[in-house]
Amino acid sequence: AQSVSQHNHHVILSEAASLELGCNYSYGGTVNLFWYVQYPGQHLQLLLKYFSGDPLVKGIKGFEAEFIKSKFSFNLRKPSVQWSDTAEYFCATYGGSNYKLTFGKGTLLTVNP
Amino acid sequence: SQTIHQWPATLVQPVGSPLSLECTVEGTSNPNLYWYRQAAGRGLQLLFYSVGIGQISSEVPQNLSASRPQDRQFILSSKKLLLSDSGFYLCACSLGRYTEAFFGQGTRLTVV
Numbered sequence: 001a002q003s004v005s006q007h008n009h010h011v012i013l014s015e016a017a018s019l020e021l022g023c024n025y026s027y028g029g030t031v032n033l034f035w036y037v038q039y040p041g042q043h044l045q046l047l048l049k050y051f052s053g054d055p056l057v058k059g060i061k062g063f064e065a066e067f068i069k070s071k072f073s074f075n076l077r078k079p080s081v082q083w084s085d086t087a088e089y090f091c092a093t094y095g096g097s098n099y100k101l102t103f104g105k106g107t108l109l110t111v112n113p
Numbered sequence: 114s115q116t117i118h119q120w121p122a123t124l125v126q127p128v129g130s131p132l133s134l135e136c137t138v139e140g141t142s143n144p145n146l147y148w149y150r151q152a153a154g155r156g157l158q159l160l161f162y163s164v165g166i167g168q169i170s171s172e173v174p175q176n177l178s179a180s181r182p183q184d185r186q187f188i189l190s191s192k193k194l195l196l197s198d199s200g201f202y203l204c205a206c207s208l209g210r211y212t213e214a215f216f217g218q219g220t221r222l223t224v225v
Contacts, residue, residue: 009154032211044203044216051211090156098210099145099164100172105156 004091006104013081014112021076021107023065023091033074034092034101035065044090050074061085083113115140119204119217126224132177132191134220136204139185144206146187147214148179151201163187199224 007022025031035047048059055067065076074091091104116139126132138144145164149157159172161179169179176195180188187204201221205214 006156034213043218044205046213046215049213092157092214094211099162099170099207100159101147101205101207101214102159103149103157105154 004093004102004104006089006091006107008107009105010108010110012110012112015083016080017111019076019078019081019085019109021089021091021109023074023076023104024072025074025091025093026072027093032094033065033067035059035063035074035076036090036092036103037087038090038106039087047076047089081109081111083111085109086111115144115206115208115215117204117206117215117217119202119220121220122218123221124223126194126222128196128224129193132189132194132198132222134189134202134204134222136187136189136217137185138187138206141206141208142184144185144208146181147203147205147207148187148189149203149205151203151219157203161189194224196224198222 003026005024033050036044037047038044047063048057048065050057050067058064063078065074067074088106088108090106092101118137147162148160150160151157161171163169163181166181177191201219203219204217207214
């Protein structure tokens with residue numbers, strides 16, 4: 001069965017710092033990968049997704065992620081974070097299953113002004 | 114676009130009491146439906162998913178069950194709640210295979 005690992009439990013940055021959140025998946029076949037964000041008090045929202053094609057995926061709010069098949073990774077990046085990016089971020093994949101969307105444990109990002 | 118309605122937003126129930134959480138979807142038909150439980154530092158645990166009326170797949174053996182009596186209705190139930198059932202429950206839907214899921218606002222359940 002597929003699994004998703006997120007390396008960092010809590011990341012603390014200052015505004016304008018660059019961000020990279022790690023995500024690794026276990027499935028060796030074709031994968032579909034997602035990053036979701038949960039702002040305080042709000043529901044989960046999709047940031048970006050990868051199905052196929054260009055491994056560098058751009059999402060909303062200046063976020064991007066790179067799919068590296070050889071490393072089983074799909075890391076999330078942003079060049080310059082803002083205080084409003086404070087949220088919890090989740091990586092997810094179907095990883096071979098049509099309908100089972102599996103999530104990582106999440107990374108809490110705190111951006112200090 | 115689809116909208117997911119979940120209620121109630123918060124619920125406090127005594128141990129041993131029954132549970133019924135309802136989720137309905139608007140704006141689409143034949144969605145795939147999901148129940149997740151979210152716990153701090155543990156991510157989202159998939160509890161049940163359904164690809165059609167009456168079709169339920171259970172991911173985690175537990176004190177809960179799910180039903181899908183109508184195309185856009187998904188119900189999470191328990192006959193007797195345990196303290197360990199406390200948590201934040203999320204309903205989600207997706208359209209088709211391998212597509213992104215859309216989430217409701219969630220229900221915070223506290224079993225006392």
